[in-house]
Amino acid sequence: MTNTISKLAMALVAMAALALPAAGTAQSRLPVKFVKNAKCNLTDGAWAAVPYQTLSMVKVYETYVAPYDPYGDRNPPSDETRPIDVKAIHNGTDICFSLRWTDATQDLLTNDVPLFADAVAIQVPFNARDMWGNEGLGIEPALPELPPPAPEPVHGEFLGLCPESYHMGAMEPSPEQCGVWIAFWRPDLPGVQNVTGVGQGTVQRTSPSDPASGATVAFAKYELGSWTVILKRPLVGPSPNMVTLERGHHYPIAYSQWDGTLKERNGRKFASDDWNDNIVIE
Amino acid sequence: MATIQKQVRMVFDLNKCIGCHTCSMACKTMWTDRNDGLMYMYWNNVETRPGKGYPKGFEDAASGAGFPDGNPYLTSDAMKKVLTDNPLRPIVSHYGAAWEYNYSEVLKVEGGNASSQMLVPSPEPNGPDAYASNWDEDVGREQMPNNYYFYVPRICNHCTKPGCVAACPRKAAYKREEDGVVLIDQDRCRGYRYCVKGCPYKKSYYNPREKISQKCIFCYPRLEDPKGFPTGRHSFCFTQCTGRIRYAGFFQPASATSDNFEAEHRDLLSGARSLSEFNARFNVNRLLYEYKVALRLRPEFGTQPNLFYVPPLSPPKLSSSGSVSSEQRVPIGLLAELFGDYAGQSYSERIARVGEIFEKIEDARAGRNPGLLRILIARTEQDRLQLDLGFAA
Numbered sequence: 001m002t003n004t005i006s007k008l009a010m011a012l013v014a015m016a017a018l019a020l021p022a023a024g025t026a027q028s029r030l031p032v033k034f035v036k037n038a039k040c041n042l043t044d045g046a047w048a049a050v051p052y053q054t055l056s057m058v059k060v061y062e063t064y065v066a067p068y069d070p071y072g073d074r075n076p077p078s079d080e081t082r083p084i085d086v087k088a089i090h091n092g093t094d095i096c097f098s099l100r101w102t103d104a105t106q107d108l109l110t111n112d113v114p115l116f117a118d119a120v121a122i123q124v125p126f127n128a129r130d131m132w133g134n135e136g137l138g139i140e141p142a143l144p145e146l147p148p149p150a151p152e153p154v155h156g157e158f159l160g161l162c163p164e165s166y167h168m169g170a171m172e173p174s175p176e177q178c179g180v181w182i183a184f185w186r187p188d189l190p191g192v193q194n195v196t197g198v199g200q201g202t203v204q205r206t207s208p209s210d211p212a213s214g215a216t217v218a219f220a221k222y223e224l225g226s227w228t229v230i231l232k233r234p235l236v237g238p239s240p241n242m243v244t245l246e247r248g249h250h251y252p253i254a255y256s257q258w259d260g261t262l263k264e265r266n267g268r269k270f271a272s273d274d275w276n277d278n279i280v281i282e
Numbered sequence: 283m284a285t286i287q288k289q290v291r292m293v294f295d296l297n298k299c300i301g302c303h304t305c306s307m308a309c310k311t312m313w314t315d316r317n318d319g320l321m322y323m324y325w326n327n328v329e330t331r332p333g334k335g336y337p338k339g340f341e342d343a344a345s346g347a348g349f350p351d352g353n354p355y356l357t358s359d360a361m362k363k364v365l366t367d368n369p370l371r372p373i374v375s376h377y378g379a380a381w382e383y384n385y386s387e388v389l390k391v392e393g394g395n396a397s398s399q400m401l402v403p404s405p406e407p408n409g410p411d412a413y414a415s416n417w418d419e420d421v422g423r424e425q426m427p428n429n430y431y432f433y434v435p436r437i438c439n440h441c442t443k444p445g446c447v448a449a450c451p452r453k454a455a456y457k458r459e460e461d462g463v464v465l466i467d468q469d470r471c472r473g474y475r476y477c478v479k480g481c482p483y484k485k486s487y488y489n490p491r492e493k494i495s496q497k498c499i500f501c502y503p504r505l506e507d508p509k510g511f512p513t514g515r516h517s518f519c520f521t522q523c524t525g526r527i528r529y530a531g532f533f534q535p536a537s538a539t540s541d542n543f544e545a546e547h548r549d550l551l552s553g554a555r556s557l558s559e560f561n562a563r564f565n566v567n568r569l570l571y572e573y574k575v576a577l578r579l580r581p582e583f584g585t586q587p588n589l590f591y592v593p594p595l596s597p598p599k600l601s602s603s604g605s606v607s608s609e610q611r612v613p614i615g616l617l618a619e620l621f622g623d624y625a626g627q628s629y630s631e632r633i634a635r636v637g638e639i640f641e642k643i644e645d646a647r648a649g650r651n652p653g654l655l656r657i658l659i660a661r662t663e664q665d666r667l668q669l670d671l672g673f674a675a
Contacts, residue, residue: 110473111491112374113370113371113373113488114369114370115490188493189493201452201453202452265473265474266452266474266476
C-alpha cells in the first residue's frame with residue numbers, strides 16, 4: 001500500500017502527457033464556477049449561481065462471475081440508462097458537487113441481510129489533468145474537437161493507456177497512470193469514504209489515519225422522490241490518496257449511483273459511460 | 283484460484299452427536315459475542331433433521347436456494363442464477379433474533395429495580411416471525427414409539443471450490459494455500475453479500491453493524507502462533523465437543539499444484555488409488571477411504587465440501603405390540619437426500635452407499651471390524667484431533 005501511495009504521489013508530480021482522446025460518445029463539460037465564500041450546504045444561496053446539467057449514466061456491470069474465477073465472465077454493458085443532475089462550484093479552497101437524482105424509494109439502512117442503501121459516488125482519475133489539452137492556465141480551457149466515434153467503442157478504454165476496468169481504474173500499464181480517486185457516499189455510513197482503485201475489484205478505503213479520510217463531507221436530503229447529495233472536498237488533496245484539482249484545468253469525472261431497492265451495490269450500478277464527462281474548474 | 287498444499291478435512295460422526303450445543307456455545311463465546319452485529323450468527327450450529335435448517339430453508343430449491351437442479355457442478359450459468367435469484371434472508375425470521383433477558387427488571391445488581399419476578403427474553407421468541415439456529419429441536423417426524431430425529435452440527439465446509447470465494451467480486455473471500463481454510467479479509471470486504479448468496483450452505487454471514495461479511499475461521503488463530511507456526515491446538519468446537527464426534531486432519535492432494543482434487547477423491551473411493559503415506563496418518567482419511575463410512579452433506583451443491591458425516595444409523599421400527607420389525611425408523615431415502623459422496627451421484631447410488639455404511643458400522647459393532655470401531659470410539663483426543671500430524675516429519 002505504501003508503495004502504491006508513493007507511486008501515486010510521484011504521479012501527481014510528474015503528470016504523464018495524455019493527449020489521445022477516447023473514442024466514444026460526445027463529451028460533456030461541467031463548468032465549476034468560483035463563488036466567493038460559498039459554504040456549499042443545502043441551503044447555501046451560492047448554488048443558485050449555477051444550473052444543473054443532466055447527464056446520462058449507463059448500466060455498466062453486473063457482478064456475475066464464472067466459477068471460481070471472479071474476473072472471468074462479466075456481463076456486457078446493457079442499454080439501460082439512468083439520468084443524474086450535476087452541478088459544481090468552488091470557493092478557491094473547497095470544491096463542491098451537487099448530485100441530484102430521482103429515486104421513488106428512500107433506502108437508508110443496511111442493518112439486515114437483504115437491505116441495501118442508496119448510494120452515490122464521484123470518481124476522478126489520478127494523472128488526468130487537462131487530458132484533452134489545455135488552452136492556458138487561468139482561462140477556461142476549450143475542449144478540443146473530438147474524432148468521430150469509433151464504430152464499436154471499446155468499453156473501458158481509457159485514452160489507450162488504461163485498457164481495463166476504467167470504472168475502478170486499472171493496474172496496467174501502471175497504477176500511477178491509471179489509478180482513480182473516488183468519494184463514496186451512502187446514508188448509513190458515518191462519513192464519505194475516500195477510496196482509491198487501480199482496477200476492478202481493487203478499490204480500497206483510505207486508512208482512517210490518512211488525512212484524505214474524512215476530507216470529503218456530505219450534505220444530503222431526500223425530498224419528493226428525489227435525492228440531493230452535496231459532496232464537498234478540498235481542491236488540494238491532503239494526501240496522495242486524494243486527487244488534487246486545480247483552477248484553470250479540466251478533469252475527467254465519472255458518476256456512479258446505486259438504488260438500494262433494486263439491491264444495487266458494487267458493480268451492480270449505473271455509472272458514467274467512459275470518461276466522457278468533464279469538470280472545468282474556473 | 284490458489285493451489286492447496288494440504289486441505290483441512292473434517293468428519294462428524296452423527297451417531298455420537300447428542301445435540302448438546304456445546305460446540306455452538308464454544309464458538310459463540312470464542313468468536314461471535316463481540317458486537318451486536320455478530321450476536322445473531324452461529325458459525326457453528328446444530329440443527330435437528332428432519333427440519334428446516336439454519337437459516338430457515340437454506341437448501342430449499344423451491345425457494346431458489348441451493349443450486350439449480352440439473353447443474354450439480356457450479357457452472358457459470360448456475361452461479362449467475364444463484365447470485366441473481368437466491369434470496370437474502372432477513373435475520374429475525376430466518377436466522378433468529380439475538381435475544382436478551384430483562385435482567386435489570388429482575389435483579390437488583392447494576393442498577394436493577396427488581397420490578398419483575400420473571401426473566402423473559404426479548405424479542406419475544408415465539409412470535410410469528412420467530413426462528414432460531416435449531417428451531418426444530420427434537421421435533422422430528424412420526425409418532426411414538428417410531429418417532430425419529432437426529433442432529434446435524436454444521437460449520438463452514440471449507441470447500442475445495444467455495445461458492446463464497448467464487449461470488450466475491452473483490453477477492454475478499456479467499457482460500458489459504460497452506461491448509462485450505464476459507465477466510466474473508468475483513469479489510470477488503472465491503473459488505474456486498476454476494477458470498478452470503480454464493481454459499482449454498484449459508485455459512486457466510488452479514489454483520490449489519492460492521493457492514494461486512496464474516497464466517498467460521500476454523501479457529502486459525504488457535505491453530506497457529508502469530509508467526510504462523512502450528513501450535514498443536516485445534517478449533518474450539520472440536521475440542522469442546524462432549525460427544526467426541528469430531529475428527530480433524532489433513533488431506534494432501536497428489537499434485538502439489540492442485541486446486542481440484544475431486545478426481546482423486548473418486549479414485550480413492552473406488553479403490554483405483556490408495557492412500558498416500560501422508561494421508562493415511564489421518565483418521566479422517568481412513569474413515570473416508572479405508573472404511574468408506576463418511577459422506578458429504580448435499581454434495582450436489584457442487585462446492586466439494588471438506589466436512590463429511592458418518593450418517594446416523596436407523597434403528598428398526600417397533601410394531602404396536604412392541605415387537606421389533608424389519609422396517610427402518612429413519613427412512614434411508616431421507617438420509618440419501620441429505621448425504622452423498624460427490625456431485626452427480628445418483629439418488630439410487632446414494633441410497634446404496636447409506637445402506638453400505640449401515641452394514642459397515644453394524645460389522646464394527648459386532649466386532650468384525652475392530653479398526654473402524656477403534657476410530658469411531660476415539661478413545662483419546664489424539665484419535666480425533668490430528669492436525670499436528672500434518673506437520674510431523
